[in-house]
Amino acid sequence: MEDWRKNKRVFGILFLPPTFWLVFFFTFPLAIIWVYSFGHRGPLGQMEVTLSFEGYVQAMDWTILYIIVKSIWIAAIATAICLLLGFPLAMGIAFAPARYKNVLLLLVILPFWTNLLIRTYAWIAVLRTNGYVNGFLGWVYGLLDGFFGFLGAPDALGGFEPLQLLYNRRAVIVGIVYVNLPFLVLPLYATLEKLDKSFLEASLDLGAGQWRTLFSVTVPLAWPGIVTGLLLTFILALGSYLTPDLLGGPDSIMIANLIQQQFGPARNWPLGSALSFILMYVTFLCLWLKAMAAQREGGVSY
Amino acid sequence: MITFPRSRFPRRRFLAGAGIAAIGVSFGRKAWSEEEKKLNVYNWDTYIGETTLQTFTDKTGIAVQYDLYANNEELFAKLKAGNPGYDVIFPSDYMVESMISLDMLEAVDHSKIPNLVNVNPAKQFSDPSFNPGLKFGVPYMWGTVGIGYRKSKVPEPDSWGLLLDSDKYAGRIALLADARMVMGLALKYLGYSMNSKSEDEVNKARDLLIKQKPNIKAFAPDNGQDLLLSGEVDLVMEWNGDIISVMSEDEDIAYIVPKEGTNVWMDNICIPVGAPHPENAHAFLNHILDKEVNAEIARTIHYATADKAAQALIPAEDLSNPAIYPPEEVIAASESLTDVGDFTPVYDKAWTEVQAA
Amino acid sequence: MTTATLRAPATPRRRSRSTIAPLEFTRKRWLQAIIAFNFVFLYFPIVALIAFSFNDSKRNITWQGFTFKYYDKAFHNPALHDAALNTLIIAVVSTVVSTILGAMIGLALQRFKFPMKGLYDGLIYLPIVIPEICLAIAMLAFFNAIHMDLGLASVIISHIAFSFPFVAVIVRSRMSGFDMSLEEASRDLGANDWQTFWNVTFPYMVPGVVAGSLLAMTLSLDDFVITFFTSGPGSTTFPVKIYSMVRFSVTPEVNAASSVLIALTLTLTIGAMLIQSRSTKKMNANG
Numbered sequence: 001m002e003d004w005r006k007n008k009r010v011f012g013i014l015f016l017p018p019t020f021w022l023v024f025f026f027t028f029p030l031a032i033i034w035v036y037s038f039g040h041r042g043p044l045g046q047m048e049v050t051l052s053f054e055g056y057v058q059a060m061d062w063t064i065l066y067i068i069v070k071s072i073w074i075a076a077i078a079t080a081i082c083l084l085l086g087f088p089l090a091m092g093i094a095f096a097p098a099r100y101k102n103v104l105l106l107l108v109i110l111p112f113w114t115n116l117l118i119r120t121y122a123w124i125a126v127l128r129t130n131g132y133v134n135g136f137l138g139w140v141y142g143l144l145d146g147f148f149g150f151l152g153a154p155d156a157l158g159g160f161e162p163l164q165l166l167y168n169r170r171a172v173i174v175g176i177v178y179v180n181l182p183f184l185v186l187p188l189y190a191t192l193e194k195l196d197k198s199f200l201e202a203s204l205d206l207g208a209g210q211w212r213t214l215f216s217v218t219v220p221l222a223w224p225g226i227v228t229g230l231l232l233t234f235i236l237a238l239g240s241y242l243t244p245d246l247l248g249g250p251d252s253i254m255i256a257n258l259i260q261q262q263f264g265p266a267r268n269w270p271l272g273s274a275l276s277f278i279l280m281y282v283t284f285l286c287l288w289l290k291a292m293a294a295q296r297e298g299g300v301s302y
Numbered sequence: 303m304i305t306f307p308r309s310r311f312p313r314r315r316f317l318a319g320a321g322i323a324a325i326g327v328s329f330g331r332k333a334w335s336e337e338e339k340k341l342n343v344y345n346w347d348t349y350i351g352e353t354t355l356q357t358f359t360d361k362t363g364i365a366v367q368y369d370l371y372a373n374n375e376e377l378f379a380k381l382k383a384g385n386p387g388y389d390v391i392f393p394s395d396y397m398v399e400s401m402i403s404l405d406m407l408e409a410v411d412h413s414k415i416p417n418l419v420n421v422n423p424a425k426q427f428s429d430p431s432f433n434p435g436l437k438f439g440v441p442y443m444w445g446t447v448g449i450g451y452r453k454s455k456v457p458e459p460d461s462w463g464l465l466l467d468s469d470k471y472a473g474r475i476a477l478l479a480d481a482r483m484v485m486g487l488a489l490k491y492l493g494y495s496m497n498s499k500s501e502d503e504v505n506k507a508r509d510l511l512i513k514q515k516p517n518i519k520a521f522a523p524d525n526g527q528d529l530l531l532s533g534e535v536d537l538v539m540e541w542n543g544d545i546i547s548v549m550s551e552d553e554d555i556a557y558i559v560p561k562e563g564t565n566v567w568m569d570n571i572c573i574p575v576g577a578p579h580p581e582n583a584h585a586f587l588n589h590i591l592d593k594e595v596n597a598e599i600a601r602t603i604h605y606a607t608a609d610k611a612a613q614a615l616i617p618a619e620d621l622s623n624p625a626i627y628p629p630e631e632v633i634a635a636s637e638s639l640t641d642v643g644d645f646t647p648v649y650d651k652a653w654t655e656v657q658a659a
Numbered sequence: 660m661t662t663a664t665l666r667a668p669a670t671p672r673r674r675s676r677s678t679i680a681p682l683e684f685t686r687k688r689w690l691q692a693i694i695a696f697n698f699v700f701l702y703f704p705i706v707a708l709i710a711f712s713f714n715d716s717k718r719n720i721t722w723q724g725f726t727f728k729y730y731d732k733a734f735h736n737p738a739l740h741d742a743a744l745n746t747l748i749i750a751v752v753s754t755v756v757s758t759i760l761g762a763m764i765g766l767a768l769q770r771f772k773f774p775m776k777g778l779y780d781g782l783i784y785l786p787i788v789i790p791e792i793c794l795a796i797a798m799l800a801f802f803n804a805i806h807m808d809l810g811l812a813s814v815i816i817s818h819i820a821f822s823f824p825f826v827a828v829i830v831r832s833r834m835s836g837f838d839m840s841l842e843e844a845s846r847d848l849g850a851n852d853w854q855t856f857w858n859v860t861f862p863y864m865v866p867g868v869v870a871g872s873l874l875a876m877t878l879s880l881d882d883f884v885i886t887f888f889t890s891g892p893g894s895t896t897f898p899v900k901i902y903s904m905v906r907f908s909v910t911p912e913v914n915a916a917s918s919v920l921i922a923l924t925l926t927l928t929i930g931a932m933l934i935q936s937r938s939t940k941k942m943n944a945n946g
Contacts, residue, residue: 113928130532259792280790
């Protein structure tokens with residue numbers, strides 16, 4: 001790696017245009033939002049640039065804080081479910097015979113390459129009152145009803161009430177899990193793949209059962225990778241916009257939707273900007289935690 | 303060693319140059335002095351006829367770009383930050399009032415709209431209080447907000463209480479995602495004015511809604527009628543025309559105005575300040591007021607039109623349908639929304655609290 | 660402790676169907692069941708969406724028959740045409756500029772050290788990690804503050820801003836495997852700076868550049884949140900148009916449009932993978 005002074009001309013050519021873009025079309029807009037977060041909202045929603053903490057004060061209001069806490073909660077649950085589903089999947093792929101590994105990985109990644117909007121929209125047809133899940137349940141119900149009728153008790157089961165699976169928190173969590181699962185599986189797979197299998201073999205040979213090995217050997221060894229995956233998934237889940245927008249109901253509005261409202265119908269740019277920065281700080285916090293975990297991974301030595 | 307043919311680089315340069323040229327063209331649009339044959343229309347969804355835009359383009363050669371918004375506040379938010387290029391908008395009565403007070407609308411040149419004579423001469427159409435002398439726009443459609451419901455699941459509802467104050471149909475109710483409308487109807491249900499400037503009353507309406515929130519399945523942004531049609535909900539608060547449109551697809555759906563009365567609204571076609579094609583905009587306003595065009599729109603979207611000449615071309619069943627042309631008693635019991643000016647933040651705050659709860 | 664002392668005694672294990680070696684988790688039934696469930700979970704909604712795009716029923720609740728008419732309707736929808744065209748223009752322009760900018764800074768970061776490089780490193784990663792909504796509203800506020808109309812230009816600028824760091828990361832990681840002595844050798848043999856770059860460095864960079872540009876293109880084609888906030892009249896993109904259709908109902912036409920977008924993105928990405936693997940093979944073969 002050479003010092004930039006040695007070849008100023010080349011460095012200048014390579015460095016300046018991208019930096020210009022980064023500063024002018026990225027950092028500067030963020031700075032504007034930062035300034036706006038200290039602004040004042042006029043009576044009809046005009047944006048006045050002054051020094052006022054009303055944006056942040058409003059953000060600390062319990063109604064808003066409640067949404068932030070709710071978003072963190074939803075994101076956390078979704079991440080946990082991703083772990084429950086994704087960890088066995090990652091284990092399965094990592095320990096699969098070599099000829100299947102790439103195919104399985106590809107199959108996991110493929111949905112990720114589909115547009116997020118479309119993936120979320122697909123769930124509407126599945127979860128709605130007349131959707132596939134309820135259709136299937138209704139059919140099963142019809143069979144059971146017929147069966148009971150055959151046995152002489154035709155109304156034993158009562159009427160079929162379709163499950164309310166859409167436009168509520170459940171749907172949002174399902175949607176977030178669906179969209180972010182590959183983001184957890186891939187880092188988990190990468191970590192598990194790199195594990196020195198002989199540790200596991202040794203543990204098994206020494207008499208520990210499969211589950212004990214899993215929790216006493218595999219998980220601690222893969223821990224930094226697991227944490228990395230979890231934090232990444234959590235960050236993405238927290239910033240979800242489309243999923244709560246399309247699948248959620250009145251009880252499942254998340255931070256990103258709230259921010260959008262402030263720049264839209266609610267016309268409260270100071271609050272929106274303040275919220276936006278709060279979201280960024282939470283993200284940075286998670287990233288910092290992730291960096292710490294990654295450092296630990298590098299530092300493991302025996 | 304791999305060598306690459308020299309011609310590769312010039313090709314990349316060309317692409318980059320073409321890209322920059324494309325950006326330059328979209329930057330440079332405003333620099334053209336003559337008005338190009340384009341028009342940017344911003345409207346509510348399902349709020350235009352099937353052939354309206356095509357016949358306009360056929361007659362004038364002007365291509366129409368058609369974008370959608372879901373409520374007046376969204377429209378306002380988009381324009382307040384600086385008109386992003388819209389020529390024609392469709393604000394409701396109180397929003398017109400608000401925009402005029404903020405100098406957001408262009409005065410309309412009546413000499414360019416000969417079809418203005420078609421407008422219903424009754425005072426509320428030809429000289430409304432929110433737009434005296436039709437200086438800042440022309441009237442479009444008017445109607446009510448009511449309850450759309452599924453007859454087989456809900457016996458005829460007669461009160462807003464079923465949607466706002468009762469858990470009888472918990473989880474089967476959808477309200478509008480329109481702050482002034484929902485807050486206003488909650489106020490009306492409680493016996494207050496829809497345009498109340500009393501913080502106490504607004505807070506009572508807010509509390510009512512928060513209490514009812516667990517029973518509400520969705521706040522539908524202009525698509526409540528689809529939720530009703532697909533069976534997601536059995537009771538919706540919706541604009542009359544939307545419900546009537548889906549009634550033709552499903553006989554099990556009906557529309558009613560509750561006994562407490564409701565909101566009577568009037569939408570208008572206006573030209574926002576900063577419109578890039580004001581000449582084309584005037585031509586479009588004139589086109590909509592043409593009796594044939596207007597009748598076709600009314601037949602498609604099932605709303606009551608402010609264009610008297612067009613009414614002659616509307617089928618009798620629509621004209622006598624009380625859901626589309628409400629009788630005098632309903633109008634007497636109903637209220638129109640007006641701009642509450644400086645009091646707006648109180649409504650906004652209450653609405654945010656309802657959404658957040 | 661070294662791995663040698665931990666290695667288990669090499670007892671040959673009989674590979675019969677009934678004996679599953681301890682680490683062959685994948686052959687255990689229950690794990691296979693979980694994996695199968697995961698794949699059903701991942702694929703069912705998309706497959707159902709594509710299947711129901713052929714459904715001959717406007718309300719699309721029950722299967723009424725097979726038809727192409729909604730694809731026909733989608734193909735003849737002028738608003739979708741405009742949206743598709745906008746999407747392509749935006750994608751092409753932003754990909755070209757992103758690739759150039761990203762390759763430049765990727766190369767610079769890998770090659771040079773300069774003061775405050777650590778800080779700059781963090782800055783270049785920022786667009787990658789920042790929540791999309793934050794960047795979207797920042798760009799909206801920016802265009803508003805400089806009084807620039809929202810349109811194709813604003814969308815393109817925003818797309819470039821968030822995608823060139825991705826390209827930079829990919830190019831940089833590609834170049835980290837580059838042997839600088841090759842460049843020295845080329846100079847020793849009499850080539851000037853430009854020739855060295857063009858004949859030695861650049862060919863090595865190409866797979867990274869190609870991978871980066873395809874990633875940038877996918878990011879641009881699929882983007883919703885940022886485009887939603889920075890587009891104005893006449894610059895609606897395909898995902899944004901589908902969003903406004905989706906808001907209003909689930910119809911086979913929306914499914915058809917979505918399936919088209921899926922097919923497009925998949926083709927591009929699989930094409931990317933093939934090109935990348937083939938060019939890496941060629942690279943390795945030619946040494």
